[in-house]
Amino acid sequence: MMGHGSNGADHKKRLRPVLQLHSSGKEMIRIPKSIYLKMVEHAKKESPLECCGILGGKDHAVEKAFELQNVDQSSVRYAMAPQEQLKVFEEMEKDAMEMVAVYHSHTHTIPFPSDTDVKLAFYPEVSSIIISLKEKDPVVKAFRIGKEAIYLEEIEVIS
Numbered sequence: 001m002m003g004h005g006s007n008g009a010d011h012k013k014r015l016r017p018v019l020q021l022h023s024s025g026k027e028m029i030r031i032p033k034s035i036y037l038k039m040v041e042h043a044k045k046e047s048p049l050e051c052c053g054i055l056g057g058k059d060h061a062v063e064k065a066f067e068l069q070n071v072d073q074s075s076v077r078y079a080m081a082p083q084e085q086l087k088v089f090e091e092m093e094k095d096a097m098e099m100v101a102v103y104h105s106h107t108h109t110i111p112f113p114s115d116t117d118v119k120l121a122f123y124p125e126v127s128s129i130i131i132s133l134k135e136k137d138p139v140v141k142a143f144r145i146g147k148e149a150i151y152l153e154e155i156e157v158i159s
């Protein structure tokens with residue numbers, strides 16, 4: 001009686017995570033002002049297409065930004081060029097940095113992870129930064145996207 005017919009097997013569908021404000025106060029990412037501005041500029045430069053990049057550093061403190069190609073060339077989604085991604089990982093390793101965050105832009109929507117963003121978030125310990133260009137002034141938000149929830153993360157811009 002091992003046949004199919006059980007509905008259970010197909011029920012691995014992921015539930016849409018809910019937003020939770022993290023209260024521990026530990027979930028914070030520190031970004032130097034120059035890198036913060038560079039990210040926003042990158043988003044504006046690629047608009048109306050989404051931009052994407054990687055932030056390297058240590059202990060949630062950003063030290064370096066890597067701009068990557070959005071191979072999807074899309075205004076609603078992004079995919080980082082795999083070859084460039086490899087190069088960035090190599091460079092970060094050489095400088096003893098880790099991937100602190102992945103950033104991308106939303107050129108027409110609010111700075112909140114889309115369903116696709118949630119699906120593609122493989123690293124819950126890595127921040128997902130979204131730069132929204134929906135309003136006149138860009139809005140930048142950081143999240144940790146976990147299996148059960150999306151946590152809003154505080155960004156501290158340091159000089």
Ligand SMILES: [Zn+2]
Nearest residue numbers: 106113114117
């Ligand atoms: Zn997105």
